Amino acid sequence: MTSTTPAPEFEVSEFFMFESYNSTDDLSTVVSAYFQEASGGIRCSPTQVETSSRVDRSAEREARVRIAFKTESEIDSLDDGYKWRKYGKKMLKNSPNPRNYYKCSVNGCPVKKRIERDKYDTRYVITTYQDVHSHPTSN
DNA sequence: CGTGTTTGACCAGCGC
DNA sequence: GCGCTGGTCAAACACG
Numbered sequence: 218m219t220s221t222t223p224a225p226e227f228e229v230s231e232f233f234m235f236e237s238y239n240s241t242d243d244l245s246t247v248v249s250a251y252f253q254e255a256s257g258g259i260r261c262s263p264t265q266v267e268t269s270s271r272v273d274r275s276a277e278r279e280a281r282v283r284i285a286f287k288t289e290s291e292i293d294s295l296d297d298g299y300k301w302r303k304y305g306k307k308m309l310k311n312s313p314n315p316r317n318y319y320k321c322s323v324n325g326c327p328v329k330k331r332i333e334r335d336k337y338d339t340r341y342v343i344t345t346y347q348d349v350h351s352h353p354t355s356n
Numbered sequence: 357c358g359t360g361t362t363t364g365a366c367c368a369g370c371g372c
Numbered sequence: 373g374c375g376c377t378g379g380t381c382a383a384a385c386a387c388g
Contacts, residue, residue: 304379304380304381304382305379307378307379307380309377309378310377310378316378316379318379331379
């Protein structure tokens with residue numbers, strides 16, 4: 218590590234950050250629980266996210282929720298109990314690792330998932346969920 | 357035959 | 373106003 222390394226653990230500013238989970242089973246449980254709670258309108262107000270002007274503008278425009286999970290895993294295909302359809306892959310300018318875009322296969326479900334590897338720690342996988350499932354787990 | 361994956365192209369937002 | 377970056381779409385392909 219160099220002295221000029223800003224190396225923040227995570228660049229979080231517009232979405233909620235959950236703690237790291239080592240087991241996918243636990244992740245699945247947490248994700249499912251979160252979506253079920255969020256579905257009931259417990260939390261996740263876009264105005265509740267941050268206070269930066271840029272973020273507020275973005276959040277206001279999308280009026281959506283973003284949740285980020287950091288998981289230690291070798292594979293990026295983490296099973297969270299939902300079925301996803303990959304719709305895009307992109308190489309980040311500031312990251313040597315590609316980012317995968319997934320969307321929920323359920324009809325009428327607006328939820329999108331973004332999977333990326335931590336550039337500082339490739340053993341960690343960052344899973345970002347957008348929106349909330351309006352249906353229970355199909356599994 | 358249906359569904360999911362893949363890959364390049366296209367587009368919109370933001371910075372300079 | 374132009375260029376860059378990230379995000380999405382869509383056609384073709386691979387697989388069950």
